Amino acid sequence: MEQLLLHLRNLGFTEMESKIMVELATKGQASGYEVAKQLGVSRSNVYAALQRLTQQGYVRCGEGEPARYSVLNPEELATMISGRVQASLAYMESEMPRGGPVSPSFYNVEGDRNVLGALIRQLNMAEQEIVVDMWREEASLLRSELEQAELRGVRLLWAFDGGNAAPATYPVWPPLGRDSKRTDGRKFSFVIDRSWCMLGMRYEDGSAQAVVTEHPVLVDLLLNHFAQEMVLFELEQDMGAELEERYGERYSKINSKYVMHDPVDDGEEQAQ
Known part of the structure; x- marks a missing residue:
């Protein structure tokens, strides 16, 4: 009811x-x-x-x-x-004033329903390309829209975490200082037609938060990040054994150089 x-x-x-x-x-x-x-x-x-x-x-x-x-x-x-x-939609579409250019801005979307709703609307309008980087749990919620986009001829590039075929997991950056942050979420990102993007987090309790923008800087950052991750994933698939043999322990040390520990924790360790 x-x-x-x-x-x-x-x-x-x-x-x-x-x-x-x-x-x-x-x-x-x-x-x-x-x-x-x-x-x-x-x-x-x-x-x-x-x-x-x-x-x-x-x-x-x-x-x-x-x-x-x-x-x-x-x-x-x-x-x-x-x-x-x-009838109202048709009238609004034809008669709504169309102003001048709007500077790209960022806006927040709160709530699982609102986040998924915004994604579904944009996926249904995709014309050329969709770049997806998300976990399989969230991908399953959008399966129909992604399949329909492919049937329309939209190019779909995807990386799904949470399965055997998933790329290597991203390094985790610890928070600076002692501010508590939620850690039970799964990150996701979408870039549609290289002009619209959403970057967000969906939590175990069903809540979600996301940032949406058409700003070219964030669009390019997400596209470049996706491309680099996929290139590294394919290199590791093709040359994993060789990389391990050549670099050995140094392979993990290279990664640790750029994923810093919490300086507060380091200070405590040194103090002890």
Whole structure:
């Protein structure tokens, strides 16, 4: 029930209107007084909402005293709402003013639903190329959109962590100082058509945070990072044994040169 009410509100109905429509659909037909009594709200509010719904055509008012109301069946409702939404979208697209150029900016997206929603919208608009770097758990949530993009002829370049075929894991940079940070998340990044990118983190509790931008600096950084990681991955696949034989322990030392330890921890160790 709550999900149905949520979706009705998403379609533009108020909370009162949504509850009335569901109540009428459940009962078949009812008077305003009966609806108000069942919902436990004032009759004046119910009659005002019924008047709006009747004027818009979503609810029918029958003859008689007291008047009895009924809501359109689900198929009729869906057809009417869809037609009006499509007409409004078409008008908005053609008549919305188009201003001058906008400087690229960064904006945050909070919440798993909002992050995935923003990604899905952009994936569905991809025309040429999608570069994906994420874990398989998150990739599975976007499988349909990625497959549809490939069917449209969009080039898909991907790196999935969390499986046997995944590239080598990235070095972990410890935080500077003692500020506690969440460590249960999985990072991901997308670059679409080399002009839009999202960089974010999805956590075990289902929450998510991301940064979205069209700024060319971050777009280039993510593309270069992806290319370097994939080149290194392929080199290690082809020459892993040779690299290990040639560099031995020095191979790990090269990496440790650039992934520094927390200086506070180093100071404590030296003090001990």
